[in-house]
Amino acid sequence: MRNQIRQAPPWRSALMTALVAVSIAILPGFASAGDYPALGPLAAKKAPKSALVEMGKRLFFDARMSGDGAISCATCHHPKQGFTRQKDEDGKPMVLSDAYPGTKHYRNAPTLINTIYKADFADAGWSWDGHMGANLNDVVRNEITETMILNLDMRLMHERMKQDPVYVKMCKQNFNGECSSGKGRKALVAFVQTLVSRDAPFDKGKLSKAAKRGRKLFEGKAGCIQCHNGPYLSDGKPHNTGVDENFDVFKNPLRHITLRAVTTNHGVPKADIWRRDVGYFLVSKNYADVGKFITPTLRELKYTAPYMHNGMIATLDAVVEFYNQGGGHDDPLATELKPLKLKAKEKKDLVAFLKSLSSAKPVTVEPVKVPQKYKPIANWASTHN
Ligand code: HEC
Ligand code: HEC
Structure with a gap:
């Protein structure tokens, strides 16, 4: 069913065959670490001003930054859940x-940890398919105004900030002027920029023996480095690894309608009959990009399960098994993927390496309690399931 309307242009299969033949001819055997940007520590970045970070942090937790005052950034990027969301209120x-x-999303919320580095690596853009803009300020503006996210008009954001003496003071302190939505966005960006990995064993050069063996596999026999390379462990490019569709997106009308809205708004042809998440095709409109997603970072995975754009893989062991089988099922699948024939011990070693890329203690912040003088316009909790 998921491949229902994959009308591959006839030239494509010929081209793919030629490309595969050429790549097999020039790349015999396994990937070699030397061919790709080396893994290494994340570059040091200038820390944003702390007063600006404080302002951004307050906005991050402030439900008035959503149209009806019910949710905030932290609702979906939870500070105690890896800045993604893994558990509901119950x-x-x-x-x-x-x-x-009143609606639900069709993607797994990505972590915000280390997104400051995306500008250095992701030439294809932010979000799982790259549709959300090319810099953090664009993405934050999108998140605030997008109807299925915070649904807040920038003029309302401006007014709500102006009416709160705490923001008035913060705007004076940081910008020596009146509040505006643009200043609010700058502050939110500054806060997000502080969310970075700190003490990962990988960065401290403290890999266990198993993790060291795992790194060798990662850079060699398992070929992960072909796409997960550089300090961010991402080439920033879209690839099709063939992750199964999450059918909850099609069974749950609230999720389906969100997917349909986004695909329609982005001018995807025949938006109403696709039975799959089209991925990077949404951005490029090139049929060869259907089902491609941008390589995510592999940092902080310990704290950000479940995995993949639609959360279809629950554990790191299962991710490694997925790649061991040569990825999922799609046509054309990324040519870099092939069955790996890893032994049980090798799979464990790879998982140990993946875990070494996470901070020893979770990256988190204490939530700011922002007093809310009014209640959301409706008790959505009851209609929200
Ligand atoms: C209702 C849930 C929800 C809320 C609220 C929300 N987000 Fe998101 N956010 C998401 C989802 C889902 C995605 C991925 C969308 C996609 O891939 O299509 C995302 C993506 C992002 C990304 C891109 C990350 C990446 O790696 O490309 C950033 C940055 C981000 N959000 C920041 C924020 C900020 C800042 C706020 C508050 C202003 C916010 N989000 C509010 C659900 C939410
Ligand atoms: C062809 C490029 C490519 C190769 C090779 C590759 N990956 Fe990936 N990886 C991706 C893409 C693209 C995704 C996102 C797919 C999606 O969301 O549907 C991903 C997702 C992941 C995730 C989930 C991350 C998250 O936050 O959800 C993990 C873990 C992962 N890969 C580990 C590996 C390991 C380990 C290897 C080697 C065995 C590997 N990858 C090889 C491209 C690749």
Whole structure:
């Protein structure tokens, strides 16, 4: 069913065959670490001004930054859940993100940790498919105004900040002027920029023996480095690894309508009959990009399960098994993927290496309690399931 309308242009299969033949001819055997940007520590970045970070942090937790005052950035990028979302209010596992009250999202909320580095690596753009803009300020503006996310008009954001003496003071302190939505966005960006990995064993050069063996596999036999390379462990490019569709997106009308809205708004042809998440095709409109997603970072994975754009893989062991089988099922699948025939011990070693890329203690902040003088316009909780 998922490949229902994959009308590959006839030239493509010929081209793919030629490309595969050429790449096999010039790349015999396994990937070699030397061919790709080396893994290494993240570059030091200038820390934003702390007063600006404080202002951004307050906005991050402030439900008035959503149209109806019910949710904030932290609702979907939770500071105690790896700045993604793994459990709902009742502690039940969450695979796909929530969305603005009254609807639901069709993607797994990505972590915000280390997104400051995306500008250095992701030439294809932010979000799982790159549709959300090319810099953090664009993305933050999108998140605020997008109807399925915070659904807040920039003029309302401006007014709400102006009416709160705390923001008035913060705007004076940081900008020596009146509040505006643009200043609010700058502050939010500054806060997000502080969310970075700190003490990962990988960065401290403290890999266990198993992790060291795992790194060798990662850079060699398992070929992960072909796409997960450089300090961010991402080439920033879209690839099709063939992750299964999450059918909850099609069974749950609230999720489906969100997917349909985004695909329609982005001018995807025949938006109403696709039975799959089209991925990078949304951006490029090139049929060869259907099902491609931008290589995510592999940092902080310990704290950001479940994995993949639609949360379809629950654990790191399962991710490694997925790649061991040569990825998922799609046509054309990324040519870099092939069955790896890893032994049980090698799979464990790879997982140990992946875990070494996470900070020893989770990156988090204490939530700011922002007093809310009014209640959301409706009790959405009851209509939200
Ligand atoms: C209702 C849930 C929700 C809220 C609220 C929300 N986000 Fe997101 N955010 C998401 C989802 C889902 C994605 C991925 C969208 C996609 O891939 O299509 C995302 C993506 C992002 C990204 C891109 C990350 C990357 O690696 O490319 C950033 C940055 C971000 N959000 C920041 C914010 C900020 C800052 C706020 C508050 C102003 C916010 N988000 C509010 C759900 C939410
Ligand atoms: C062809 C390029 C490519 C290769 C090779 C590759 N990956 Fe990936 N990886 C991706 C892409 C693209 C995604 C996102 C797919 C999606 O969301 O549907 C991903 C996702 C992941 C994730 C999930 C991250 C998250 O935050 O959800 C992990 C973990 C991962 N890869 C590990 C590996 C390991 C380990 C290897 C080697 C065995 C490997 N990858 C090889 C491109 C690649």
